[in-house]
Every structure is written in C-alpha cells, then in structure tokens.
Amino acid sequence: MAGVLIRGGQVVDPATNRNGRFDVLIADGLIRDIAPTIAANGAAVVDAAGWLVLPGLVDLHAHLRQPGREDKETIETGARAAVRGGFTTVCAMPNTDPAIDTGGVAQYVAQEARRVGLAAVHPIGAITRGRQGKELSDFGELFEAGCVALSDDGNAVAHPLLMRRALEYAKIFNRPLIQHAEDPQLAAGGVMHEGLVSTTLGLRGIPGEAESTMVARDLALAELTGGWVHFAHLSSAQSVELIRQAKRRGVRVTCEVTPHHLALTEQAVGEFETRAKVNPPLRDEADRQALIEGLRDGTIDCIATDHAPHTDWEKEADFDSAPFGISGLETALAVCVQTLVVPGLLAWVHLVEKLSAAPAKIAGVEAGTLRAGAPADVILVDPNATWTVDPQRFASKGRHSPFAGQTLTGAVTQVFKAGAQVA
C-alpha cells in the first residue's frame, strides 16, 4: 500500500464538519485516513502547505453535448474541462441528439464516461420523450440505466397537467425533477433580460416573471403531489422569495444557482456581447443580490455550472442568432471565490458545501466528502493564487466566457479522482 499522502493542507470538508489542518492519506482509490499527522510509510508526499484540501466538486448541471453535437463538446473534453475546474463528478443534461430519453442512450453516456475515466459522469434523463413536453418518458427505465434525476432542461415542462403527473410518478423513485422554469409564452423570442439594457439595445427581453410564474406554479404542484421539484439555474429575486416561503411550508423543493448569475448582471451584455448571452438571462443587480442572499440563508441549496459549450462560429454570430450558453466548468470555482469569498459574503466552508456535499446529496451520488473510506475524490486549491481567464486555453471545446480577461482568485492545483491524479 503505497498511495499518496497530502500533507499539511487546510482540510475543508463540510460533509464531515472538518475545517482545519490535517494530513490525508489516499490509497487503493479510497481515502484511507485523515488525521492531524500521518506518517508517510512509503506513500508519495504532496506538500499542501498553504493550500486547501477539498472534496472533489460535484456539478449537478452540465451540457456535454454527446451524443449529437460532438463539435461543441464530447464527454471526454467535457470531463477534461470538469477536472481542470476541480469537478470530479458531473451530471450530464439530456438535451443531446438523440435526447437521453431511453435507457439505451443513458447507458451510452455512462459507458463513454467510464471509458474516459477522468470524472464520474452521471446522466440525467429527459422528463418527456424527445424533450417535447408531450408524453412522459419511461422513468423506471431511465433510473435503472443510471440516471440520477430527470429534466427537460433547455425547455420547461410547460404543460401543467403533464408536470403534475411527472411529479406524482417520480415519487416512486425518490429522485428530483429538475425544472428549467421559464414560461415559453412570456419568454417567447427573448434573448436577454427584459430591462434597461434590452430597452436600450432594442433586443427582445425575457422578464424575470417568465421564471417566477412557473416557479410559483410548480411549487403549488409539488405541494399538491408531494413530489420533489428542483429548480435549475435560478435567476430572479421573485423566484428566490417564492422558494424561501415554500421551504418554510415544508414543500419538497431544492434549487441551484450558477456562478455567472451570482457574478454578473445584464450590464455584461454591453454592446451586443454574445459571450454574455445565456438562458436564463443575466438579470439586474437586485436579482443578483437576492441570489447571493438566497445562497447565504440556505434557500438556494447548491451552485451548478450550467456549462453550455458552443462552437466559436455559432457564438460569434449576431446577438439574436448566437446560441445561449457559457462555457463554465473551468471558471466556476474561481468566479465563486472572487464573487463570494473574497468580499466576505460566504465562508470557504459554505462555498465548498454548495459545490460538493449539497449537489451530491441532491444527485444521490456517493461523492462530495473526504470521509475516511469514501472514494478519494480530492482537490487541492491555492486560495490566494490569482489568474487571468484565457478561454483559448480551456480544455473544453467551448472557448467562450464572459469572464475572459478577468483576473480571478483561487486556483485548482491538483485533482485526484478515485485516488488517481487527473489534473
């Protein structure tokens, strides 16, 4: 038993309530021991003095594009981008071609991920066949094939009765339905937040209410059915407040927010900047503040990247034609550190929880902890290192980021997946 000894780092593991200086011993793919001092005994020693030792991060929401749009991303490039960003577990959204709406496609994704091996990739199945919002897909088959949740992400499940039935039926499996909450009629044709910037640029806006009205509806349906609804990528202050109240009533609801919605507003669109075109859109400062507050008070359970890579030529089109999406896996942690930890809005331990233990719990996967005996998904982070975002150096095929050129704090220095160093 040789293994690796990570020595002298600051271990921050919310799942085990650990936040202090510990040595961590990795062997046979597992965390063997974690103690104030551990003898090397032949293990390779990594000097982690001055660094943080964190559980591998868990992303509940990424678009890896395979099968169907391998020109935008593959499971391999996506996994490479994930581990570069400190994510050792990624949940892959089903808006592929074909959609992940049968056990076969789900198994293909899981298999391909195992072949690549860098990060654990768990498929998310579609709620409706072909994500068309008309008929429910076969939930049992999807979960049997390894799906950790269901979602039509990219589309909302707009039909209220269909959503009710989905929430009811999913109760069998005790897994969440991830709703992309956006009323398709209220959002129709919109390309950015409906506000001062859209008015100035003459672009069609998507009001925050396109999200919050559907959040309100689905909270009522979750309350009615006792089903579990999880809201993807929250963007509006109203949504946060509705969920806060619903949680107080005991409604079974969880939700996530992206790093870009925490860091940016509609101002990032500037003069038709397509790199800031994302769905849901970047909203105004009051919304951004409400999202941060929701994260602080626990209304928002976790942070998810909504990594949505596209080709350069698509993203370089005019604003109306360019696709929605930000390549986010490789900047997520540092954006959060810069936005939340550096100004003192969120402690490291809470940020780590929102990026590891909390999403792992929602996905129902064994990840996001440094508990002895758990798989050795461990990342080392230099919390004070600053670096400048250069999308041309991304591992992802999506080389578009609204953070390009920005200097961020917090760098992932080493990544171990099941004990093997992958980055």
Added chain:
Amino acid sequence: MATTGALEQGTAAQWTRRHLLGLRELSADDLRLILQTAESFREVSLRPIKKVPALRGKTVVNLFFEPSTRTRTSFELAAKRLSADIVNIAAAGSSLSKGETVLDTVRNLEALKVDLLVIRHAAAGVPHALAKRISASVINAGDGAHEHPTQALLDLFTIQEKKGRIAGLKVSIIGDIAHSRVARSNIWGLTKLGAQVTVCGPPSLLPRHIEQLGVRVVYRLDEAIRDADVLMLLRIQHERQEAVLVPSLREYRLTYGVDQARLAHAKPEVLIMHPGPVNRGVELDSRVADGPYSVILDQVTNGLAVRMAVLYLVAGAPKLDEAEG
C-alpha cells in the same frame, strides 16, 4: 442659408469615428457637425450637375437584409452624388440571411475591398458585429429595434430647418416605441441636443424602463399632443398584431390615431413627422399626413443631404490598418 449661422456656432469638432452605428455613442458636437455638413450638402442637390467628386474611387456597398426602398435609394443617390461607386446587395430572403453567418458575409465583403458598408438587418446588433471584424466603415441603416441613426439625423435636420432650433422644443414620439429603432435613435439625438422628449403609446408598446433614457412617458394621446412643438408618429406594424400587443388596428386608430379633431388641441405651428411609409387611416389620418403641418416629404428630401454628410464624414475616418500603421 439663414439657418447655417446657428449651426456653425460651436462646431469646431472634427469627425474621427470610423463607423456610424447609432446616435447613443455620439456627442452633441458630433451631431451638430453632421447637421452642419448636411446643410452644406443640401445645396449640391439644387445644382444643374448634382454631383461632387468628394468620394471618387470609393466603393460603397448597400447590404440590405430587410426590404427597404426609401432608405436604400436615399443612400444610393447620396453615394452617387459624391461620385462613389455603389453596389446594392439585397439579401432579404436569400441564402445570405439564413445559412451564411455574419462572419462569412464579412469575409466576402473584405475580399471585394469595400470602403463603406451600409447595412440594414432585422436583428439588433448586426452592424456592431460586422464593425468589430471588418476594415471597412460600417453605417447602420437600421438594425432590428435598436437604432436607425440616419433617419433620426434627418428628423433632427428637418426640425432644425423648420423650427430654427432643437434645444428647448417639446417633441412627442407616438406609437410602437418598443419595436421602433427610429424612436430609440431619435430619443438619443433629441435629448443630446436639448429637446424635451415625450413618448406615448399603449403600455404594451412601451419598453421597460424607457423613462430612464430621459423621456417623459404618457399613455394618453391628448397629453402627448398638448404643448408639443413636434409630433413624430411611428408606423404601427400590422404583422406584429399576432403578438396580442393591442386588441386591434381599429382600436389602435380610435385610441392613438392622429386626425384633425385630435389636432384641435395642438399648438398652432406643430410639425407632423413620420418616418414612412404611413399607414393612412391608422396612426395618421390622410388629411393630416397631407396637411399644412406635415413635413413628411421634407424628411425624405433632407434624408439625401444627411446621408451624403454621413458618407462623406465616415469615409474620411482612418481605416483600421491605417490607424494602427
């Protein structure tokens, strides 16, 4: 000639911009310089030989992704009167508007060694996307609901011509503000030159936070007409009616149509303007459109001088490679 004096004062400014993408980014001095230059160009169109050699050897491309007769013709004539070579590319409905990306279009035009690109597109921001990536100068001839700078400039020119000033005037813009590039460009131009702007229309056609652009917002037509020196009517788009923005065209005419009865409460010397083409009997009654206060045809005439001025000024700005070299 009487109006030149007022404009000439305080315009020592020089034009250094490579593109004309919108009025938002222009200063009041920039606007005055364009208007003053247009004033000088107006005389050219009165000569027996309506042509000057100022842009001889320059190539202008009219790239219109949306059908347009008057704006395209106006630019074409303006370019010809400046002795430029002009090529019209009507791309509406062709493969250009669908399959080809903006970038492809740019590369093709670069290969043609174009000096000035006049572009209209249904999507806001297309001229900006081109301007970032092309060495030619880009003139926005209307992009989606964003801006239509030369239309607003000719409106400013016409107001200046008829009223002798712009500062202090009360201008009401009436109609579908939300989808109007003419409204946005005029709001920037008028407010920068000191006019007091009111926008009026049904709330479903007024974009959010429009008041933050420095305009007064009213819903009632009578409020917009009372005290106004200029009424600027916008075209109501028939094709947008499917989007349930107003109940019906008939309802719109009843509530927002400007006819002689509504004008009874207007100032006696009020100017009636419209960017055209007018939906007669909808936003504007025929008798008003053809009436004594209508300056709609003057707008068309002035459009030529304004576009000559814009082509002339932008053509002189340093090109990218030259500026960097």
Added chain:
Amino acid sequence: MTEPAYHEKAKVLDADGIRRALTRIAHEILEHNKGTAGVALVGIRTRGALLAQRLAQAIEAIDQRPVQVGILDITLYRDDVSRATPQPVVRATEIPFDVTDQDVVLVDDVLFTGRTIRAALNALNDLGRPRTIQLAVLVDRGHRELPIRADYAGKNIPTSRRERVQVRLREVDEAEEVVIEAPAADPAASTPGGR
C-alpha cells in the same frame, strides 16, 4: 506630426496696403471687363469670400453699379481628402446666380501651388459654363505645381517653400495684415504650412 513653431519674418502688407491693393484690383477688373456688365465675383471660402465682398464694394464705389458676389466652398473638390485624416468641414457654396455666360472672377487670398484654384475651376464647371474665368488674389507667393496664373495680384512676394504666408482679415482674425512666417528651429524637420 507636431506643428513646428513659426516666427514672423516680415510684414508685407498692413491694413492700408491691403486696402490700396484691393482698390487697384477693382480698377483693373473694371478696365479689363469694360464695366460691370456680366461680371460676377466668386470668393473661395473663407478669406477669398471676404475679399470678394470687399472687392465688390470697391467696384461699386468706382462704377456706381452693383456687382454679383458668390461664395464657393471647394472642400469636396480637393485632391487631398480621404487620406486617413478627418474630413475637413464642408460649408455651403452660396452662389445666388447662374454663372453660365458670366465673366467670373475667382477671388482668393494667396496663390501658392495652384491646387485650390484647380479645385475651384472644377467646382465652377459643375455649376455652369462661364464665358470667362479670371483669377484675382491678394498675394502671389510663387511655387506653382499646376499651369495656373493670376490675372490680378495685389502683391507678388518671393518666398521660400518652408515659409508660410498668413493673411489676416479683421472680419475673422482680429487683425488686418499679411505677414511671412519662417520656421523657428530645425528647418529640415518642418513642413510647409499655409498656402
């Protein structure tokens, strides 16, 4: 491109000198054209236009008959526009009469390379077909680059190419004089300014 410093080398005309020169040119124009019938003065913006106005007054004082005056802006006919510099400001051409079959006297302040006059001839051509075009200038400083000469010159001044001739008129300059200026230092680095 920084403007080299210039210093005044000589005053060649004062207010009185300018007045006498214009009066003499007025007489010559009348004599050469045998009166004012068919004569039109067209001044080139900016100082040529002012001189044309003064010449018209001088002619009227002698002949007791008014003479037509117009203003020509030659900006659009210059051969040095659009060369990566901001466009010069265009001002209106104001010629409130038909130049066809008139004896047009072009008026400018300084005749130098002749390029301004070339542009003015082209511009006049686009306005009609004058019977004759004559040229009146306050100062001829030489160094022609085109086959152009003045019919009436207030004063011939030999100059160096590097020097510049400044005509100052009280309407726009708060002075009334013609001076020669020479570059102050490092003559090799300086460029010819003025006309």
